[in-house]
Amino acid sequence: MADSPEQRAYAEELDAGDPLAPFRDRFELTDPHLIYLNGNSLGALPKATAKRIGQLVREEWGTALARSWEHWTALPRRAGDAVGVLLGAAPGQVVVGDSTTVNLYKLACAALGEFPGRNVIVTDDDNFPSDRYVLEGIAAKHGYELRMIRTDMNEGISAQAVREAVDSRTALVSLSHVSYRSGAIADMAGITRIAHDSGALILWDLCHSAGAVEAGLDAAGADLAVGCSYKYLDAGPGSPAFLYVAHALQDRLSQPIWGWFGQRDQFAMGPGYDPAPGIGQFLTGTPQIIGVASVEEGARLLAEAGVGRIREKGIRLTSYLVSLADAWLAPLGVSLASPRDPARRGSHVTLSHPQAQRIVQDLAKANVITDYRTPDRFRFGLAALTTRFTDVWDAIDRTRHILHDLSERDVAPPPATASA
Amino acid sequence: MADSPEQRAYAEELDAGDPLAPFRDRFELTDPHLIYLNGNSLGALPKATAKRIGQLVREEWGTALARSWEHWTALPRRAGDAVGVLLGAAPGQVVVGDSTTVNLYKLACAALGEFPGRNVIVTDDDNFPSDRYVLEGIAAKHGYELRMIRTDMNEGISAQAVREAVDSRTALVSLSHVSYRSGAIADMAGITRIAHDSGALILWDLCHSAGAVEAGLDAAGADLAVGCSYKYLDAGPGSPAFLYVAHALQDRLSQPIWGWFGQRDQFAMGPGYDPAPGIGQFLTGTPQIIGVASVEEGARLLAEAGVGRIREKGIRLTSYLVSLADAWLAPLGVSLASPRDPARRGSHVTLSHPQAQRIVQDLAKANVITDYRTPDRFRFGLAALTTRFTDVWDAIDRTRHILHDLSERDVAPPPATASA
Numbered sequence: 001m002a003d004s005p006e007q008r009a010y011a012e013e014l015d016a017g018d019p020l021a022p023f024r025d026r027f028e029l030t031d032p033h034l035i036y037l038n039g040n041s042l043g044a045l046p047k048a049t050a051k052r053i054g055q056l057v058r059e060e061w062g063t064a065l066a067r068s069w070e071h072w073t074a075l076p077r078r079a080g081d082a083v084g085v086l087l088g089a090a091p092g093q094v095v096v097g098d099s100t101t102v103n104l105y106k107l108a109c110a111a112l113g114e115f116p117g118r119n120v121i122v123t124d125d126d127n128f129p130s131d132r133y134v135l136e137g138i139a140a141k142h143g144y145e146l147r148m149i150r151t152d153m154n155e156g157i158s159a160q161a162v163r164e165a166v167d168s169r170t171a172l173v174s175l176s177h178v179s180y181r182s183g184a185i186a187d188m189a190g191i192t193r194i195a196h197d198s199g200a201l202i203l204w205d206l207c208h209s210a211g212a213v214e215a216g217l218d219a220a221g222a223d224l225a226v227g228c229s230y231k232y233l234d235a236g237p238g239s240p241a242f243l244y245v246a247h248a249l250q251d252r253l254s255q256p257i258w259g260w261f262g263q264r265d266q267f268a269m270g271p272g273y274d275p276a277p278g279i280g281q282f283l284t285g286t287p288q289i290i291g292v293a294s295v296e297e298g299a300r301l302l303a304e305a306g307v308g309r310i311r312e313k314g315i316r317l318t319s320y321l322v323s324l325a326d327a328w329l330a331p332l333g334v335s336l337a338s339p340r341d342p343a344r345r346g347s348h349v350t351l352s353h354p355q356a357q358r359i360v361q362d363l364a365k366a367n368v369i370t371d372y373r374t375p376d377r378f379r380f381g382l383a384a385l386t387t388r389f390t391d392v393w394d395a396i397d398r399t400r401h402i403l404h405d406l407s408e409r410d411v412a413p414p415p416a417t418a419s420a
Numbered sequence: 421m422a423d424s425p426e427q428r429a430y431a432e433e434l435d436a437g438d439p440l441a442p443f444r445d446r447f448e449l450t451d452p453h454l455i456y457l458n459g460n461s462l463g464a465l466p467k468a469t470a471k472r473i474g475q476l477v478r479e480e481w482g483t484a485l486a487r488s489w490e491h492w493t494a495l496p497r498r499a500g501d502a503v504g505v506l507l508g509a510a511p512g513q514v515v516v517g518d519s520t521t522v523n524l525y526k527l528a529c530a531a532l533g534e535f536p537g538r539n540v541i542v543t544d545d546d547n548f549p550s551d552r553y554v555l556e557g558i559a560a561k562h563g564y565e566l567r568m569i570r571t572d573m574n575e576g577i578s579a580q581a582v583r584e585a586v587d588s589r590t591a592l593v594s595l596s597h598v599s600y601r602s603g604a605i606a607d608m609a610g611i612t613r614i615a616h617d618s619g620a621l622i623l624w625d626l627c628h629s630a631g632a633v634e635a636g637l638d639a640a641g642a643d644l645a646v647g648c649s650y651k652y653l654d655a656g657p658g659s660p661a662f663l664y665v666a667h668a669l670q671d672r673l674s675q676p677i678w679g680w681f682g683q684r685d686q687f688a689m690g691p692g693y694d695p696a697p698g699i700g701q702f703l704t705g706t707p708q709i710i711g712v713a714s715v716e717e718g719a720r721l722l723a724e725a726g727v728g729r730i731r732e733k734g735i736r737l738t739s740y741l742v743s744l745a746d747a748w749l750a751p752l753g754v755s756l757a758s759p760r761d762p763a764r765r766g767s768h769v770t771l772s773h774p775q776a777q778r779i780v781q782d783l784a785k786a787n788v789i790t791d792y793r794t795p796d797r798f799r800f801g802l803a804a805l806t807t808r809f810t811d812v813w814d815a816i817d818r819t820r821h822i823l824h825d826l827s828e829r830d831v832a833p834p835p836a837t838a839s840a
Contacts, residue, residue, distance in 0.1 A: 042488075045477065269793070288519075
């Protein structure tokens with residue numbers, strides 16, 4: 001047994017005892033030297049997905065051609081149900097299609113249509129930019145007040161802050177479950193209750209939680225949710241997003257983009273729009289089949305591992321990272337920009353340092369992929385199925401060396417100007 | 421030389437003299453017995469696209485991972501310019517992303533925002549369902565009058581009918597360039613002028629014309645256009661759509677779905693939406709990279725063949741089909757449901773017969789893929805780069821045999837009920 005968590009052998013032992021370790025082999029991770037801690041931006045490629053895309057392209061598209069639509073039409077709902085398993089959503093409430101941005105727009109408009117007498121949308125000033133922009137656009141074009149909760153960049157949104165922001169004029173509360181910047185988890189059940197107490201509907205963005213933490217949408221009584229599939233759901237660059245509409249609301253709400261995939265009897269090509277019953281009306285145009293199939297593969301792989309085990313390992317990974325950062329990086333001027341309580345933290349850890357952008361560049365040169373976020377943050381995304389404890393150790397070890405180098409350069413005299 | 425167009429040898433000679441014939445080898449057409457005349461629904465798979473998807477998945481996603489965003493961000497505009505070449509659109513006016521339905525919604529709302537004093541949207545009652553539904557939704561939710569031009573199902577929309585429909589209350593005219601049902605081509609330049617004379621903007625749907633006929637958007641003075649990429653652009657099932665906004669309108673219009681890919685300085689993650697200059701603001705969420713890359717491949721392949729030559733062969737293919745249908749199918753009760761004038765016809769030919777749906781099923785059994793459209797139509801999509809004149813001959817030959825069989829069955833007594 002290693003004596004201290006600071007020894008690499010300690011991380012090796014954690015990997016050896018990790019029940020999810022075998023899942024790493026289910027991914028194409030071709031560069032053995034790469035430490036990829038950016039799955040919160042783009043998840044790794046599952047081998048099953050590479051195979052499925054190859055088959056879909058050559059056989060279903062190349063050979064069967066348009067005849068494949070006989071089974072493709074069922075995909076957005078089937079992939080939606082597969083994602084629903086990870087979100088705590090019973091079947092028939094999730095579909096896959098469009099982007100997160102477009103889905104946010106559709107569901108926000110649908111929710112607002114319910115409350116002609118209310119004119120306030122509540123979100124927070126540290127919500128992901130696209131979320132804020134979508135709501136800002138709706139507010140600007142349709143005369144809503146967009147009320148921004150001021151949020152602590154490290155600790156995320158509190159139930160208390162939401163309580164103070166909502167009132168009888170609030171139609172919609174739209175927040176992220178896990179903050180893209182800090183990884184802070186919002187109290188979904190508590191905040192949903194607060195929104196409902198004010199008479200508003202709530203729309204959750206699950207981009208940074210789907211496939212990483214337990215969302216428990218049904219149990220929380222959530223109304224609406226959206227999220228992307230290219231992060232922890234491992235469905236590839238720009239793969240289609242999902243949306244969730246609770247059963248009780250599906251036939252009550254009307255979304256604004258009326259398309260032929262949301263039509264009750266699509267191929268009747270009828271004269272008027274007649275929305276499909278249930279979740280179907282929230283589809284719009286022709287779904288991107290390769291992307292939807294990739295979402296289904298990713299969701300199945302995660303379900304096989306189990307959301308409970310994924311969450312458990314996520315907590316252990318982030319906690320290990322925080323402990324090493326405390327020991328090695330804090331003395332070098334780095335501070336934790338994520339909640340310290342693991343129960344309040346998603347699967348990425350954010351640190352802050354004035355030279356964050358430079359650190360991310362130097363880490364990339366040292367084969368550690370992380371990312372920079374304004375103003376002075378760098379994020380380590382830890383994906384339970386691909387990240388090893390030794391990856392965490394190596395990444396923080398290299399970070400401390402980079403910080404040493406940076407501080408040495410800071411005190412060194414500037415290089416002499418080259419003479420001609 | 422074959423004596424008559426009705427001899428198969430005649431079709432063989434046409435194929436032998438076809439300058440575009442070598443392009444067929446650029447596609448994965450693995451089943452030598454299949455006659456695929458449904459490229460107007462889903463285009464065939466270019467070999468270059470299969471290769472590019474494989475490379476994108478394994479290398480750009482699987483190996484380079486999120487680092488690939490350094491070059492992926494340029495793709496929607498680059499693929500847009502490649503599509504623009506086919507549409508007669510100068511660079512910087514086309515982007516690839518979202519679905520046709522979502523793009524229609526974005527551009528229709530953007531156009532309507534220009535005319536607070538006008539409240540009429542003009543379309544036609546035979547426009548593609550998703551187009552009608554999108555406009556119906558906008559009209560219903562925002563108090564516009566949706567004025568439907570009654571259109572001849574075979575001959576398509578006339579400039580005269582548009583002239584009679586528009587007036588000083590018209591904000592937007594939205595029509596398809598090539599009718600999905602009949603293949604009739606609308607007079608883009610003439611109708612655009614009529615819309616402009618009334619003070620309205622025009623939004624063209626190019627789904628059935630992009631990659632098949634010359635659109636000439638810039639020359640026609642068109643304002644806005646959208647179209648899908650999975651038909652003649654050969655970019656795969658549900659591949660992303662394109663949209664066109666004429667230079668003069670780009671900074672004047674504001675589209676309704678404000679997303680982070682439409683933001684001027686995307687990764688500043690700034691506090692307010694500040695639309696990117698030019699065509700950029702018409703992007704919304706994260707683009708589906710595999711699909712956008714496939715659009716670029718398809719558009720490049722078509723550009724290599726040349727839109728002029730593609731259009732020329734399209735006319736010859738459809739004219740040949742019409743001549744065989746006249747000779748063999750008209751006596752069996754089939755009538756032409758597309759314009760007879762080849763200049764007014766896109767790249768698909770529609771026939772009508774009371775048993776159209778059955779004919780399509782029987783043709784499929786005979787290895788000829790076409791499709792059925794309400795009420796009594798069957799369509800033959802002829803794609804200049806993959807369809808041979810012999811395919812046309814074989815398809816119409818098999819159709820006449822099927823019709824013979826059907827008419828014989830009609831007069832035969834019903835089969836005796838089996839006794840136990």
